Amino acid sequence: MKRRQFLKIGTGMLFTVASIPLIARIAMADRNKRDSDQVGRVVMSEQEWQEKLTTGQFDVLRKEGTEAPFSSELNDEKRDGTFHCAGCDQAVFTSRMKFDSGTGWPSFFDSLDGAFETKIDFKLIYPRTEYHCARCGGHHGHIFKDGPEPTGKRWCNNGLALTFVPA
Ligand SMILES: [Zn+2]
Incomplete structure (x- = not known):
């Protein structure tokens, strides 16, 4: 076996395999298998995303950009x-969750179970709840608390991060 062997993980991170104890390597392999079994996580390099997405989609999904209002x-x-x-x-919203918020961005009062994960974002100084696709990590938008019943939430989504599939 070569003294230094490298295992390339999807995001471009490099690990020196020989430096990781065997037990940990087995645990990592099991965990990768489990993740892909459960939610089929999509892990691609920045370059692969650039090739797959349009410039606008890449800016929103991978760089947390925001499209111009009323552009979608x-x-x-x-x-x-x-x-x-x-x-x-991945399916993230149904048309029944959509409402007209008048903000210029596609808006939803709910999302499909497990579709998104959230984090707190301070880009505009005050904290906002950012949400991203649980499967590929792509940024979609922010959740606000001024939505309609029954949830009172407004999922303010970039149209560029979505595709629509008619029933
Ligand atoms: Zn996704």
Whole structure:
């Protein structure tokens, strides 16, 4: 066996395999298997994402950019169907969760179970709840507390992060 062997993990991080105890290596392999079994996580390098996505999609999904308000055709999408993550095609909202917020971004009062994970973001100084796709990590938008019943929440989503699949 070579003294230094490298295992390339999807994000481009390099680990020296020989420096990791065997038990830990087995645990890592098990965990990777479990993650992909449960939610089928999509892990791609920045370059792979750039090749897969349009410039606008890449800016939003991978760089947490925000599209200009009223720029998305999905603002006016009122048909029955499902909204999917533009990064990995996971279903994230149904058309029944959508409402017209007047903000210029597609807005939803709820999301499909397990579709998103959240974190607190201080980009505008005050804290906001950022949410991203649980499967590919792609940024979608922020959650505000001024939505309609029954949740009182407004999931303010970049249209570029979504695709729409009519029922
Ligand atoms: Zn995704």
